[in-house]
Amino acid sequence: MKRFENQVAIISGGADGLGKGIAGRIASEGGTVAVFDINEKLLQQAVSEFRKRGFTVESYFVDISSESAVQKAIHEVEKKFGKIDIMVNSAGIVGPTSTKITDYTVEDYDRIYAINLRGSFLMTKYAATAMEKNNYGRILLIASIAGKEGNPFMAGYSSMKAGVIGLVKGIGKEYAETGPCRHQDGDERKHRAGAIGLHDCQDTYEAPGDRGGSSFHFCVDRIEGIKFYNRVYI
Numbered sequence: 001m002k003r004f005e006n007q008v009a010i011i012s013g014g015a016d017g018l019g020k021g022i023a024g025r026i027a028s029e030g031g032t033v034a035v036f037d038i039n040e041k042l043l044q045q046a047v048s049e050f051r052k053r054g055f056t057v058e059s060y061f062v063d064i065s066s067e068s069a070v071q072k073a074i075h076e077v078e079k080k081f082g083k084i085d086i087m088v089n090s091a092g093i094v095g096p097t098s099t100k101i102t103d104y105t106v107e108d109y110d111r112i113y114a115i116n117l118r119g120s121f122l123m124t125k126y127a128a129t130a131m132e133k134n135n136y137g138r139i140l141l142i143a144s145i146a147g148k149e150g151n152p153f154m155a156g157y158s159s160m161k162a163g164v165i166g167l168v169k170g171i172g173k174e175y176a177e178t179g180p181c182r183h184q185d186g187d188e189r190k191h192r193a194g195a196i197g198l199h200d201c202q203d204t205y206e207a208p209g210d211r212g213g214s215s216f217h218f219c220v221d222r223i224e225g226i227k228f229y230n231r232v233y234i
């Protein structure tokens, strides 16, 4: 049995970059993939590429900063495929770089908040709502070293990625009682969710283009419960 067979995954930002790499990897291992993206052209390109490779994919034009758009699209996926097993939130923007906080505009700060942090919250809220019905789900939020250590001259990006880390840690603990997670890759280490709230499982997804491969904390298993994964170091 392929690893993601009978699993339905939503990948936001799946039309490009890391999200596209993750979408392709999950689909290549038997998963049904719903790609959410705001870039219509790239979205159509990605989905047509995936279909040529024989993957089961569907495209959804979604701005993850919009509550109504996120709610509607997640509902549509649920209706079409019957459930949601996996949600990877890869949509994000960098915003201004090389910009002192004294020059950083409130408009830029609000925009990066809306997409990177509010979007992570919305995607998680509505994916978890769908997953609770089956008491099963895997949610991966992508943060950044910028959120952990703070990148200079990127006030918006650093703040919002730190927010994503706080978000995933907090909600991980909300669902922490839902049981242990076991590695699929032969590594038999067990993590008691109640103890850490998050899971520390390595997997590698190749990003297209020149970004090279990145490793993610992400474990898919057949154990019930909703689990959260946090990727900090890319």
Ligand SMILES: NC(=O)c1ccc[n+]([C@@H]2O[C@H](COP(=O)([O-])OP(=O)(O)OC[C@H]3O[C@@H](n4cnc5c(N)ncnc54)[C@H](O)[C@@H]3O)[C@@H](O)[C@H]2O)c1
Binding pocket: 012, 013, 014, 015, 016, 017, 018, 019, 036, 037, 038, 039, 042, 062, 063, 064, 065, 089, 090, 091, 092, 093, 094, 115, 119, 142, 143, 144, 145, 211, 234
């Ligand atoms: N690439 C890196 O080295 C790196 C490092 C650390 C963290 N990250 C994070 O990983 C994630 C993916 O990065 P990437 O380099 O693949 O980015 P990317 O720009 O290649 O792809 C991001 C995708 O998200 C989409 N998107 C942007 N705003 C959106 C919105 N409001 N709604 C829906 N889709 C939207 C874009 O259209 C694009 O397809 C981001 O959250 C980024 O901050 C990336």
